[in-house]
Amino acid sequence: MSQPLNIAIAGAGIGGLAAAALLAGKGHRVSVYDQFEAAGPVGSGLMLQETGLAVLAELGLRAAAEALGAPIARLWGVSADTGRAVLDVRYGALREGLRGIGIQRAALFRLLEGAAAASGASVVASTRITAANPATGMLVRQDGGAHGPFDLVIDALGVRSVLSSAPAKALPYGALWATLPWPEGGPFDPEALEQRYEAARKMAGVMPSGCAHPGAPQSLTYFWSIRDDGYDAFRSAPLLHWKDAARALWPETARLVEQIQDHDQLTFARYRHRTHWPAAEGRLIHIGDSWHAASPQLGQGANMALLDAFALARAVEAGGEAAEIAALYVRQRAAHVRLYQLMTWAFTPVYQSDSRLLPWIRDWLAAPVSKLWPAPPLMAALVSGALGSPLAKLGLKAGR
Numbered sequence: 001m002s003q004p005l006n007i008a009i010a011g012a013g014i015g016g017l018a019a020a021a022l023l024a025g026k027g028h029r030v031s032v033y034d035q036f037e038a039a040g041p042v043g044s045g046l047m048l049q050e051t052g053l054a055v056l057a058e059l060g061l062r063a064a065a066e067a068l069g070a071p072i073a074r075l076w077g078v079s080a081d082t083g084r085a086v087l088d089v090r091y092g093a094l095r096e097g098l099r100g101i102g103i104q105r106a107a108l109f110r111l112l113e114g115a116a117a118a119s120g121a122s123v124v125a126s127t128r129i130t131a132a133n134p135a136t137g138m139l140v141r142q143d144g145g146a147h148g149p150f151d152l153v154i155d156a157l158g159v160r161s162v163l164s165s166a167p168a169k170a171l172p173y174g175a176l177w178a179t180l181p182w183p184e185g186g187p188f189d190p191e192a193l194e195q196r197y198e199a200a201r202k203m204a205g206v207m208p209s210g211c212a213h214p215g216a217p218q219s220l221t222y223f224w225s226i227r228d229d230g231y232d233a234f235r236s237a238p239l240l241h242w243k244d245a246a247r248a249l250w251p252e253t254a255r256l257v258e259q260i261q262d263h264d265q266l267t268f269a270r271y272r273h274r275t276h277w278p279a280a281e282g283r284l285i286h287i288g289d290s291w292h293a294a295s296p297q298l299g300q301g302a303n304m305a306l307l308d309a310f311a312l313a314r315a316v317e318a319g320g321e322a323a324e325i326a327a328l329y330v331r332q333r334a335a336h337v338r339l340y341q342l343m344t345w346a347f348t349p350v351y352q353s354d355s356r357l358l359p360w361i362r363d364w365l366a367a368p369v370s371k372l373w374p375a376p377p378l379m380a381a382l383v384s385g386a387l388g389s390p391l392a393k394l395g396l397k398a399g400r
Helices: 014-024 050-058 062-068 105-119 228-236 239-249 251-257 301-318 322-351 357-369 375-384
Strands: 006-010 029-033 045-048 070-072 074-079 085-090 100-104 122-124 129-133 138-141 152-155 173-181 192-198 202-210 219-227 267-269 272-275 284-286
Touching: 006 014, 014 029, 014 105, 014 301, 029 105, 045 050, 045 105, 045 202, 045 219, 045 301, 050 062, 050 301, 062 100, 062 105, 070 202, 074 357, 085 357, 085 375, 100 105, 100 219, 105 122, 173 228, 202 239, 202 251, 219 228, 219 251, 239 251, 272 322, 284 322, 301 322, 322 357
Parallel strands: 006 029, 006 152, 029 122, 074 192, 100 202, 152 284
Antiparallel strands: 045 100, 070 100, 074 085, 129 138, 173 219, 173 267, 192 202, 202 219
16 A cells, blocks of 8 residues: 555546545545536446456446446447448447446536446536646646645546647547437437448447436437537528438438427537646646547446546555656556557548548448458447456446
């Protein structure tokens, strides 16, 4: 057990709250700084893979997350152009009983927020952090005030982190997201994330996302791919124009689309890709999207942030100076981060781009090959996070 440290965390998102709960739970003095009056989630549903669930198990939250979420056994996508199934990933191809969990971001946030509070971490609201000194461990607020010094400063501010010097490359496509009630009587598979594509220019998806709290109705997350530079045009056009396009791509979603009566019901998410090297400098350590931002094509964002938080807590527990802690943290995570950054970079334009060639290759070459062994278990390993899994390295155990 290391000596108690004085630790600051900038950002009360999934990674920041998980790190706070893990570190404060080991007796460290943890202060979490967030710019909002009350910390809260941003976004709609997300997927928890076995990697993220293993970290939640260490926090005693896995059972609660599984109860609030919806099990996902399959990722299934169909090309509207050809009618061919061009994405068919079954978790069971890797291991019987393996599942992902679709969960509302707000539900996961509340679990982690409760764990952080129970561990003794302090959340300081209405505090916008604008700078950090890696040498002294001081944090600077927007109003010029300062906090610290701290033994460690954890940057969990996400892809737009002001504490990261690496520019984030904006991806051409983002997505519109909405959380809607699960429709009684289908027509969607309650254990599948389903998608429909028109080339790679249009994509719609439906993902079961569980319930907001115990006893609440089941929900789904609906998403629609949109070019980043097309969002203003979407906002200024009558909503009916978008609805017509959505129904034309996937007629079965008409009941969902009809529930959306206002542009503001659809949250626009811009995607960026970047990796901040070095991941640590002096007393400053980056986790989650402030280190490795990517599109959500492989459903790894929250899981990678949870793994970062656990790896950092494990490095702190090993003891030593800030440089030693940072070095161990990076050794535990660097290979996995590099692998999934590369795979996400490669897969994203296949499903979100203006390319004509890539969707043709996807539909007519990659899709048939993906059904041949060893592609099914390999794809399941990639999506579940098991490819290059760091669980053994981190001393984490996979669930059932």
